[in-house]
Amino acid sequence: MATTEAGQVERASGSLAQARPSSRWYWLRALSRNPLALASAIFLLGLIAFAVAAPLVTSHDPRFLDPGVRLQGMSRDHIFGTDGNGSDVYARIVYGARISLLVGLSVTVIAALIGTTLGLLSGYYPRLDSPIMRVMDGLMAFPSILLAIAIMASLGPSTVNVIVALGVVYTPSVARLMRGTTLTMKNQLYVESARAIGARDHLILRRYIFANVASPLIVQCTFVVALAIIAEASLSFLGAGVPPETPTWGNMLREGQRFIQVAWWLAAFPGIALFLLVLALNLLGDGLRDALDPRMRSR
Amino acid sequence: MTRYIARRLLLLLPVLLIVGIIVFVLVHLTPGDPAVVILGQDANPEQIENLRNQLGLNDPLYIQFINWFGGVLRLDFGDSIFLNMPVTEALFSRAEPTLLLTFYALTIQVVIGITLGVVAAVKHNTLTDRVLMMISISGAAIPNFFLGILLILFFAVRLGWMPSGGFTSIREDPAEHFKGMVLPAFALGFSSAGLLARLVRSSMLDVMREDYIRTALAKGLPERTTVIRHALRNALIPAITVIGFSLGALLGGAVVTETVFTIPGMGRLVVQSVQRRDYPVIQGAVMLIATFYVLANLLVDILYVYVDPRIRYGDD
Numbered sequence: 001m002a003t004t005e006a007g008q009v010e011r012a013s014g015s016l017a018q019a020r021p022s023s024r025w026y027w028l029r030a031l032s033r034n035p036l037a038l039a040s041a042i043f044l045l046g047l048i049a050f051a052v053a054a055p056l057v058t059s060h061d062p063r064f065l066d067p068g069v070r071l072q073g074m075s076r077d078h079i080f081g082t083d084g085n086g087s088d089v090y091a092r093i094v095y096g097a098r099i100s101l102l103v104g105l106s107v108t109v110i111a112a113l114i115g116t117t118l119g120l121l122s123g124y125y126p127r128l129d130s131p132i133m134r135v136m137d138g139l140m141a142f143p144s145i146l147l148a149i150a151i152m153a154s155l156g157p158s159t160v161n162v163i164v165a166l167g168v169v170y171t172p173s174v175a176r177l178m179r180g181t182t183l184t185m186k187n188q189l190y191v192e193s194a195r196a197i198g199a200r201d202h203l204i205l206r207r208y209i210f211a212n213v214a215s216p217l218i219v220q221c222t223f224v225v226a227l228a229i230i231a232e233a234s235l236s237f238l239g240a241g242v243p244p245e246t247p248t249w250g251n252m253l254r255e256g257q258r259f260i261q262v263a264w265w266l267a268a269f270p271g272i273a274l275f276l277l278v279l280a281l282n283l284l285g286d287g288l289r290d291a292l293d294p295r296m297r298s299r
Numbered sequence: 300m301t302r303y304i305a306r307r308l309l310l311l312l313p314v315l316l317i318v319g320i321i322v323f324v325l326v327h328l329t330p331g332d333p334a335v336v337i338l339g340q341d342a343n344p345e346q347i348e349n350l351r352n353q354l355g356l357n358d359p360l361y362i363q364f365i366n367w368f369g370g371v372l373r374l375d376f377g378d379s380i381f382l383n384m385p386v387t388e389a390l391f392s393r394a395e396p397t398l399l400l401t402f403y404a405l406t407i408q409v410v411i412g413i414t415l416g417v418v419a420a421v422k423h424n425t426l427t428d429r430v431l432m433m434i435s436i437s438g439a440a441i442p443n444f445f446l447g448i449l450l451i452l453f454f455a456v457r458l459g460w461m462p463s464g465g466f467t468s469i470r471e472d473p474a475e476h477f478k479g480m481v482l483p484a485f486a487l488g489f490s491s492a493g494l495l496a497r498l499v500r501s502s503m504l505d506v507m508r509e510d511y512i513r514t515a516l517a518k519g520l521p522e523r524t525t526v527i528r529h530a531l532r533n534a535l536i537p538a539i540t541v542i543g544f545s546l547g548a549l550l551g552g553a554v555v556t557e558t559v560f561t562i563p564g565m566g567r568l569v570v571q572s573v574q575r576r577d578y579p580v581i582q583g584a585v586m587l588i589a590t591f592y593v594l595a596n597l598l599v600d601i602l603y604v605y606v607d608p609r610i611r612y613g614d615d
Contacts, residue, residue: 134313134317135317137314137317138314138317138318138320138321139321141314141317141318141589141592141593142318142321142547142551142585142588142589142592143547143548143550143551143552143554143588143589143592144547144548144551145551145552145554145555146550146551146554146569146585146588146589147585149554149569149570149573149581149585150322150325150326150581150585151325151328152573153325153326153572153573153576153578153581154325154326154327154328154329155328155329155330156330226440230442233442233444234442234444234555237444237555237558238554238555238558238570238573239570239573239574240570240573240574253444253445253448256448257448257451257559260448260451260452260456260463261456264452264456267445267448267449267452268449268452271442271445271448271449274442274445275437275440275441275442275445278440278441278442279436279437279440282436282439282440283436
């Protein structure tokens with residue numbers, strides 16, 4: 001019995017969404033009216049294209065060692081100069097973007113999946129609340145970069161381990177946000193009505209509660225991508241992240257600092273790339289927050 | 300109030316226990332035998348067995364934890380494998396740079412953040428407002444270690460005004476001490492200042508629309524007095540939460556900043572210990588810094604009550 005009724009509930013709300021097909025995408029229109037967020041979105045898409053098509057946008061091999069041309073300044077052949085091994089800095093930045101984006105996106109997917117699950121469970125089932133949230137509070141009692149360093153110390157340096165470590169670091173913030181939103185949603189009248197007509201918990205969580213926590217989640221995710229990208233660069237910079245032979249912006253900055261007296265371009269260009277990427281993500285996050293939740297609009 | 304503080308202090312214990320469990324579990328995630336990892340593959344079995352005994356690795360896990368956490372509560376973190384001294388001694392000899400750096404960065408964050416935020420709010424929707432907000436947004440996006448490198452590049456390498464790194468104790472030579480700390484503190488404090496500025500601005504804008512501000516202006520108070528005495532005080536309440544949060548970012552950022560500026564603090568010790576696989580030091584340092592952070596947050600909560608008399612914690 002309950003299943004058929006639940007099925008009807010599902011269909012009913014589905015047709016409601018179809019009745020106003022444009023409403024689902026209203027935020028895209030709101031976003032497109034925000035020039036900064038729009039520019040950021042275009043920049044990010046461009047960077048993703050560059051990273052994916054790396055071999056097409058640079059003819060240099062980022063790992064190619066050419067001691068004959070080490071520490072050369074900007075030239076037509078090496079537009080951002082060369083590093084201490086004679087590798088092309090521009091090529092290393094393009095390939096480094098792959099690592100930054102890969103880590104940023106993977107960490108966010110992990111944190112969003114685990115964090116949302118834990119947050120929904122913890123907000124919806126009072127019995128699970130305390131055990132889950134105490135662990136999350138415990139994880140949040142560490143400065144995030146320090147927790148990441150500690151995890152990396154035991155896992156050892158590798159790209160996958162960086163993703164795992166940062167996934168653990170950023171899950172609690174998502175879980176806490178999702179729990180808070182679930183707690184308020186749980187007592188809304190429409191959730192009560194759904195329960196009254198016999199909808200099962202998993203349907204209520206998925207269709208009624210998750211649908212309403214999705215907006216803050218998306219906004220939070222944009223910021224997690226940015227935080228994870230900075231954290232990866234910091235870990236690599238400290239020598240506790242992606243192994244040094246891999247071209248990443250953090251590794252390049254580490255080398256850039258070694259040669260700071262003689263070759264300013266080694267640190268400057270990857271640093272600027274990192275800054276622009278994080279700036280674009282933050283501006284997009286702000287834009288999304290304003291577009292998805294007009295009440296939060298910053299003046 | 301006293302009861303509130305006492306209760307919060309009691310609540311610290313379970314938090315520290317969970318933090319301790321996390322730190323302990325983390326280090327035991329290490330694949331393989333830590334003794335082999337520490338000594339290297341060519342160590343002979345006798346050396347490995349000795350180290351296993353020294354580290355207590357032959358005891359059951361819960362006994363190891365009880366021993367370790369019992370030590371932590373007495374501020375005894377065991378012995379460093381690499382430094383041949385107790386971890387506590389190693390940490391405390393490096394606490395001064397880290398705590399001072401964090402404190403200076405916090406000061407810079409608060410001064411710059413509040414100033415930018417207030418000026419932007421007062422000059423709402425003007426060019427000044429937009430420029431200041433662009434600075435804040437950029438500040439929040441620039442990673443502190445890159446800002447540190449840029450500052451070294453300009454002020455140490457190019458201009459030679461400041462040392463590019465190192466640390467002089469404040470007791471030894473205060474002038475040198477401050478000269479050396481200016482760049483790292485600024486590098487560390489500036490990104491958090493950007494965040495704070497944006498919050499102070501929007502919080503000021505909210506407060507400025509309140510009736511009591513209109514009343515203050517209507518009764519003829521000068522704008523400056525109104526902004527500082529009436530608006531800012533109320534706008535600062537949400538700012539305190541952000542300052543509390545950013546303490547974690549500052550303590551963590553200090554780890555990175557110390558490496559950039561070769562400051563011999565706890566953070567640099569942690570990074571070096573990761574490379575040397577000196578697990579007792581990593582455990583101890585992470586535990587100690589997390590404890591600082593938890594205590595600092597408690598202080599922020601208590602500060603709240605003083606700043607906002609409307610908040611009362613029920614039981615006094």
